[in-house]
Structure formats: structure tokens, C-alpha cells
Amino acid sequence: MPIKSIQRGSSFEICCWKEAGGECPLEDFFKELKDTGHQDLDQMLRLIHRSAELGPPRNIEMSRALEGKNAEGLWEFKAGAIRIMWFYERNKIIICTHSFLKKGRKTPAPEIERAQNTRSKYYAEQKR
Template sequence: MFIKSLIPTELNSTWKVVATCESQTECQVDDFLSSLPTNYEKDGVAIRRLFAYVALNGPRLLPPEICHTIATDIWQFRKGHIRVVWFYDEGKIVACCHAFVKKTQKTPLAVIRHATEALRDYRLQKARSNVTELPGG
């Protein structure tokens, strides 16, 4: 398993905001945010600014309309129509595992299932010392 920083490397932060990646070349969250259609670019910029804020201050002070839990141990960032699903890791790490454009009132069950599986896989791979940090940020 791989993780990749979602914040600029020059940002001297207390928290780490990372994306879980399928491989060294596939990172759904980063790829999604980097290839947004024009009508969602503004929301993409806002979510990246939110990542920088979280890196400096942590996610706990964010209001529920921007950050809230959607399942046990699974959280969601929200900016405009963009949603990024994430979970905590020890050592002040926010691990983002899925990003999408939300078109319905409730978070799709498939997204929650994917996030739950990503959390389970992350913990398993971490216990096996099998998580590699990729260059990014």
C-alpha cells in the first residue's frame, strides 16, 4: 500500500494529510482533484486549501457542514460539490481514501463501503509495515 501527501512539502505542519494510493502511479484522491472539469475547479481549489488548513490546525475545529462523520471511524470533508472521505491514523495523520462529486443528499452506500474497506486494508498493511510514502505535495 502507498500513501501520498496532499499538502505542499514546504508547509511546516503539525498534521499530515495524505491520500491512500492503489499503486505508485494510481492515487484516486489526487488524480480526481487534479482532473476536475472546469465547473468544479473552484471546489477543488477550496478542498486543497482545506487540506492545508487541516495540516496546520487539525480537523477537530472544523464545523460539521465542512467535516463530519459518515460511518464508524470514517469522516468526510465537504467543499461545494466535492467530498473527500477519510479516516484518522495515529501520529496526527488524516488519510484520505476517496474523492467524488456528491449529487445526492446522502453519501452513497458504495462510497462508505469503499472507505471502510480502505481503512481495514490500511490498518492491516500498516501492521505488516507495508505502507510506503510516495513523493508528493
Template sequence: MKRTVVFYKTADGKCPVREFLNSLSGKAAQKVLWVLRLLEELAIIPSTYFKKLTENIYECRAQFGSMAYRILCFFVNGSEIVLTHGFIKKSQKIPGSEIEKAKAYRKDFLRRRR
């Protein structure tokens, strides 16, 4: 199954995922981009790289050295994955504030897409 990965943009044109990727070192950014390519190319994505967090929010997971990178996302029309934003995971549990941010971005995306 071929999926399309889309970067969410705010109403004022900011792209949180691109800003996150630009903040990473070259090799860390390459690893995260490699995981994003898996989302597009693999029919079944291993849970090492992709996990459902809530009813509509998922996380893309990339590990580089001792750092855990996460990009939250959601599906549209079953084959389109919209990446909302990224962060460096610093604890066992994903912070609720990050999930809430992804939910708000999803709501905004769907409202503006109509």
C-alpha cells in the first residue's frame, strides 16, 4: 500500500515538522526521514517505528544514539498521513501536552481542508 506523507502547515504558513527536522543534526534528521519513508513504502509498518496513541493520533518513532525522536500524525482518507509536529522524547510516557497539540492541529487541518 502506497501512502502519502503530508507536512501540516498552520494557518499562517508555519510547518512545525519542517522546523523540527531543521533543528536536528544531519545524521539524526536522516534517521527520522528514513522512518518517514517507511511510512510511505511499507504496507505494514513495524511497531518499532509507528504506534497508535489515541483514537486518531499516532506516533512515528525514530531512535538515534540515546535520543528518541517522535513525530505525531494522523490519517486522512486511509492513505494520507499528516505529520503534525515533532519533539525529543525525554520520559517513558508521551507528554499529554504533545498529544493535545496534535489533536488541535488535526482539528485545524480538517476544518481548513473542507
């Protein structure tokens, strides 16, 4: 399976997408943020932990469904400038496709497209 568990809680398991070589872009992103001392990293890690324990927050300042072309079923976690794109999977699993630092007001279309492509790859691996 092309995913790796990063946080297991009483409500959900949060997983990250793994590339063909086995690397997890989300973990690499977290390491880069930690190395640079990014101010929003701790807030995002708490959000992931909370989401695993209680489910994604309904507060749109922390988690929201994406809108726009090809965005149906895609969500984002939000902590300051950090964004993590994700989707729901069966059995209370959340799969994070990738992350980025948001610079503008709207989520960039290429980021939505990347998340959608990753979700399609995941479903192809699952033969759905």
C-alpha cells in the first residue's frame, strides 16, 4: 500500500502518501520546516494529533473542504501558512497527499490538481 501511518488516534488514522521510491513528501516537508524553525509547525502537529483523536475540526480556520474544479472530496488542514491536502478513505483513515506553504488567499489550482492526481494514483493502486 502506498501510504504510511503518521498518527493513530481513537477516531482516525492519519497517513501520508509514499512516492515510488518510498519517501514520504509530508515527512520531508516537516523535517524541512523543523530544520528552519518554522513558526507554524507545532500548531500543525497539534492539529494532526487532535484530528486523529477527535476527527478533523469543523472550524474552517483549521480544516476545510476545497472548492473548485476537480476539488470534490479533497480537504486541507490549515495552520498559519502551512497547508496539508488530504482526503478521506474507508475505515476512518485520512490520507495526506502533500503539503505546501500558502502565499496567497486562494489555494493554488496546481496544488489542488496535485492532490487530485495523488488520490487517483492511490485509488488505482487499490484497484477502485
